[in-house]
Amino acid sequence: MEASLEKMEKNFNLLDEKFSTASKRVSPLQSLSMANKALETRINRAVPPALPLLESFNLSESLQHKLLQISTKFQTQKNPEKRLHQLVKYLDCVDQLNDSINSISQQCEPTIQKLQEVVEFLSRTKAADQFRILRLKETLVTLKALYEAEVDAMRFDGLLDEALLNLHDEFEFLLLQLKHENIEGSTGEEGEEEGQEMVREGRELGSELEVEVLRRISETLAANDCLDICIDIFVKVRYRRAAKALMRLNPDYLKSYTPEEIDSMEWETLETAISLWIQHFELAVKTVFVSEKNLCNQVLSNIMEGSIWPECFIKISDKIMAVFFRFGEGVARSNKEPQKLFKLLDMFDSLEELKPEFSQIFDGEAGEDICLRYRELLKLLVHASSKVFWQFGLLIEGNQDRFQFSQDGSVPKLVRYTINYFKCLASEDYSEPMVKVLKTEQIWKQGSLAKPETDDNLLKDEIFNVMEALQRNVESKKLRYRDKVLPHIFSMNTYWYIYMRSRNSELGKLLGDQVMKKKYKVVAEESAYMYQKQAWGYVVRFLEREEIKSEKKEAIGVVIRGKLEAFMKGLDEIRQRHWSNYSIPDVVLREQIKEATAKLVVNAYTEFVNEYSSVLQVKSYLPPELIKGLIEQIFDGGDGEGNVNVRRRERDQRDLSSRRNSISVVPSGTSDEILYRLDRSYEMKDFGRFR
Numbered sequence: 301m302e303a304s305l306e307k308m309e310k311n312f313n314l315l316d317e318k319f320s321t322a323s324k325r326v327s328p329l330q331s332l333s334m335a336n337k338a339l340e341t342r343i344n345r346a347v348p349p350a351l352p353l354l355e356s357f358n359l360s361e362s363l364q365h366k367l368l369q370i371s372t373k374f375q376t377q378k379n380p381e382k383r384l385h386q387l388v389k390y391l392d393c394v395d396q397l398n399d400s401i402n403s404i405s406q407q408c409e410p411t412i413q414k415l416q417e418v419v420e421f422l423s424r425t426k427a428a429d430q431f432r433i434l435r436l437k438e439t440l441v442t443l444k445a446l447y448e449a450e451v452d453a454m455r456f457d458g459l460l461d462e463a464l465l466n467l468h469d470e471f472e473f474l475l476l477q478l479k480h481e482n483i484e485g486s487t488g489e490e491g492e493e494e495g496q497e498m499v500r501e502g503r504e505l506g507s508e509l510e511v512e513v514l515r516r517i518s519e520t521l522a523a524n525d526c527l528d529i530c531i532d533i534f535v536k537v538r539y540r541r542a543a544k545a546l547m548r549l550n551p552d553y554l555k556s557y558t559p560e561e562i563d564s565m566e567w568e569t570l571e572t573a574i575s576l577w578i579q580h581f582e583l584a585v586k587t588v589f590v591s592e593k594n595l596c597n598q599v600l601s602n603i604m605e606g607s608i609w610p611e612c613f614i615k616i617s618d619k620i621m622a623v624f625f626r627f628g629e630g631v632a633r634s635n636k637e638p639q640k641l642f643k644l645l646d647m648f649d650s651l652e653e654l655k656p657e658f659s660q661i662f663d664g665e666a667g668e669d670i671c672l673r674y675r676e677l678l679k680l681l682v683h684a685s686s687k688v689f690w691q692f693g694l695l696i697e698g699n700q701d702r703f704q705f706s707q708d709g710s711v712p713k714l715v716r717y718t719i720n721y722f723k724c725l726a727s728e729d730y731s732e733p734m735v736k737v738l739k740t741e742q743i744w745k746q747g748s749l750a751k752p753e754t755d756d757n758l759l760k761d762e763i764f765n766v767m768e769a770l771q772r773n774v775e776s777k778k779l780r781y782r783d784k785v786l787p788h789i790f791s792m793n794t795y796w797y798i799y800m801r802s803r804n805s806e807l808g809k810l811l812g813d814q815v816m817k818k819k820y821k822v823v824a825e826e827s828a829y830m831y832q833k834q835a836w837g838y839v840v841r842f843l844e845r846e847e848i849k850s851e852k853k854e855a856i857g858v859v860i861r862g863k864l865e866a867f868m869k870g871l872d873e874i875r876q877r878h879w880s881n882y883s884i885p886d887v888v889l890r891e892q893i894k895e896a897t898a899k900l901v902v903n904a905y906t907e908f909v910n911e912y913s914s915v916l917q918v919k920s921y922l923p924p925e926l927i928k929g930l931i932e933q934i935f936d937g938g939d940g941e942g943n944v945n946v947r948r949r950e951r952d953q954r955d956l957s958s959r960r961n962s963i964s965v966v967p968s969g970t971s972d973e974i975l976y977r978l979d980r981s982y983e984m985k986d987f988g989r990f991r
Contacts (some may be wrong), residue, residue: 364459367393371466384509387470391516394463398524401460412444441872449952464524468533471517475537478505478595480545480588500549505595515601522603522804531600531608535615538595543620549580557626562634574631574643578650585654588660589617610666615874617662618670625673632680638692638721641685642730648681649733685734689762692721697769706891708883709789710779715914718770719801722763726807735759760810767811770798771819785835791827828893835882836897839870843908860912864921867905872926875934884935894935902928 330643370390377383419436452735506514553573556562562570593613600609628647634640639905651658651674662670696718706712725734774794778787798818802808842863884890906924 321936325832328577338582364397367397367459367463371463381509384513387513388516390463391467391513391520394460394467394520395523397460397463398520412440415440415443443565460524464521464526467517467521468526468529471514471521471530472533472537474506474510474514474517474881475991476535476541478510479541480505480591483545483548483583483587494936505591511595511598515602518599519602527603527608530547530603531612533818534596534600535612538592539616539619542592542616545583545588546580546620549576549583550578551580553577553622554627557623557630559630559634562630567637567639570631571643573627574647577624577627577631582650582654584620584624585658585661592616593661609665613660614666614670621670621673623884625677629680632677632684636684636688636691638688638695638717641688642691642724644685644688645730645733648678648685648737651678651681652733652736682737682740682744685737688735689738693769696766696773703842706790708881709781709786709793710883710885711793712774715770715774715797717800718766719807722766723802723805723807726759726763726805726810728806731759731806738762738803747905754891762809763807767819772828783881785831785882787885788827788831788834792824792831793884793886793889795824795827796886798906799824800886831893832897832900836901840901840904842867842870843904863908868922871930871934890935894932897935898928898931901931 367390370386370393373386377386419433419440422433422436469946505511516531518534521527551577553569556573565573596609596613596616600612603609631640631647632644655674655678658674659671661667662674696714724730735758742758774791778791781787781790799816802811802820803813803816844863884893902924905927909921909924
């Protein structure tokens with residue numbers, strides 16, 4: 301067993317020596333095998349990413365060929381609708397090419413990175429000879445340079461870049477095609493219905509296909525780093541289109557906008573300009589800018605999560621709105637002449653009605669500046685309107701009006717102007733905006749916690765204060781007359797004019813009928829009474845009979861004839877004064893005064909001649925009918941020889957036949973008394989108005 305064990309030990313040692321020798325010989329092969337497996341792994345990791353990259357290159361090449369074909373087709377297409385469809389296909393191809401280039405850009409770098417790992421492994425393990433490793437390194441460097449140059453060329457110098465330039469042109473061309481139609485027709489009365497229809501329909505610009513193509517182009521440009529160019533084109537073109545649409549309205553008046561330029565304009569020209577401004581401003585907001593806002597939203601809402609399109613809309617509208625605001629501010633800051641009040645109220649009322657739509661159109665942070673300037677313009681108009689109104693009252697109060705008082709006792713121009721002014725102000729069109737202005741001004745002065753008066757009282761009190769000033773103005777003018785009769789004629793004409801022009805109007809309703817009667821009608825009647833007393837009392841006084849009763853019988857005839865001669869001389873004198881110095885322009889008032897005067901004088905004359913007919917010869921005095929004719933001639937007017945002015949009489953008769961009112965002048969005692977009074981009863985019929 302020991303011998304066997306020794307033999308076996310020898311055999312094991314021999315085998316061990318053989319295995320050691322074999323192991324030393326096999327060890328390099330094992331290391332090479334492991335290196336081959338590691339290299340295989342890296343090659344397998346590098347090849348799969350390279351295959352899709354090659355496919356992307358192939359796809360990019362095919363898309364470029366397709367893009368050239370579509371470009372040729374849509375550029376030669378004449379039919380607009382078909383051209384748009386071809387343009388949609390062109391956009392699809394551009395988007396696909398952009399995606400392919402992006403894919404190449406994303407895949408190239410990882411693929412090169414994997415190849416670089418293989419080269420580095422070979423260099424480190426020396427699994428290949430130096431010649432092959434050198435070739436691989438050169439190839440890798442070339443591939444990197446090719447990647448950087450080729451991808452940049454495909455993106456910035458190739459067909460994609462050319463396609464984007466084409467899209468810039470197409471974007472601008474399509475935007476230029478979207479025009480505002482029927483702008484001119486929507487400003488007049490005939491176009492009002494059409495303008496309202498445009499508002500109801502939303503004033504869409506372009507067809508659905510055109511808007512869709514524009515939206516696709518904007519998204520494509522934004523996806524290819526051309527957002528700034530896209531926005532610049534959109535804002536520039538749409539501003540030009542909006543401005544050109546409004547320029548078709550011929551708003552030349554907008555060139556004058558400073559207060560000095562406004563003041564230098566003729567009133568008729570300025571009045572027309574303000575009316576056009578109101579129409580054009582409303583049209584710009586309700587039609588043009590609503591259309592532009594809708595288009596901005598439709599085309600650019602998908603870019604940057606919808607944050608960019610409101611700013612684009614404001615850029616389009618800001619300059620145009622600035623021109624409108626500039627003119628409105630110039631009008632508000634110009635001289636505060638009385639006639640401007642109604643146009644200022646028109647502007648204020650228009651802006652007030654437009655406020656909800658304006659706030660909705662220019663909402664958000666982007667439109668804050670425009671809305672702020674809108675509110676500033678409203679504020680200026682409130683201050684200007686209230687200042688014009690108060691300065692008008694101060695003008696009357698200070699008796700500094702431009703109108704000279706009438707030399708013949710007729711109604712002064714200031715009174716006519718003021719009454720018509722307030723009638724217009726109290727009308728339905730202007731009373732409401734005037735109340736808003738006065739209430740707003742009162743709140744601003746007293747604070748938001750103040751309790752302003754009711755609407756009716758607010759306007760009523762302000763107008764009543766000016767009417768009081770007007771009455772003081774009239775009373776001051778009465779003092780300028782040197783003639784004793786003229787102040788009463790002036791007062792009668794003026795106060796009756798005020799009453800008759802106001803009583804059936806909104807102004808009369810606002811001030812109250814009782815107030816109008818008390819302050820103007822009664823004063824006019826008192827003035828008429830004083831007129832008869834001063835003008836005709838001394839004529840009738842010649843027919844007094846008390847003196848005759850005390851005379852001797854032989855002298856009675858002489859006294860009677862003397863009185864008749866004095867009476868006729870007085871009639872002639874008063875006739876001359878009426879024709880040269882006195883005026884009662886109101887036809888009905890003149891007719892009623894004529895009738896009352898004729899009744900007064902003729903009755904006194906008739907009683908006188910009837911009582912002393914036995915003393916007088918028939919040929920020595922005129923019959924009462926002729927005296928009445930002379931009195932009528934005095935009021936109807938005539939030439940220097942006493943002939944009746946036929947044309948004036950016929951005109952007056954036509955006016956009288958259309959409206960008949962009465963004023964009562966009745967004697968206070970018997971017919972021989974010379975003082976008469978007017979019936980002041982509120983129930984008597986009113987005078988007709990002079991038209």
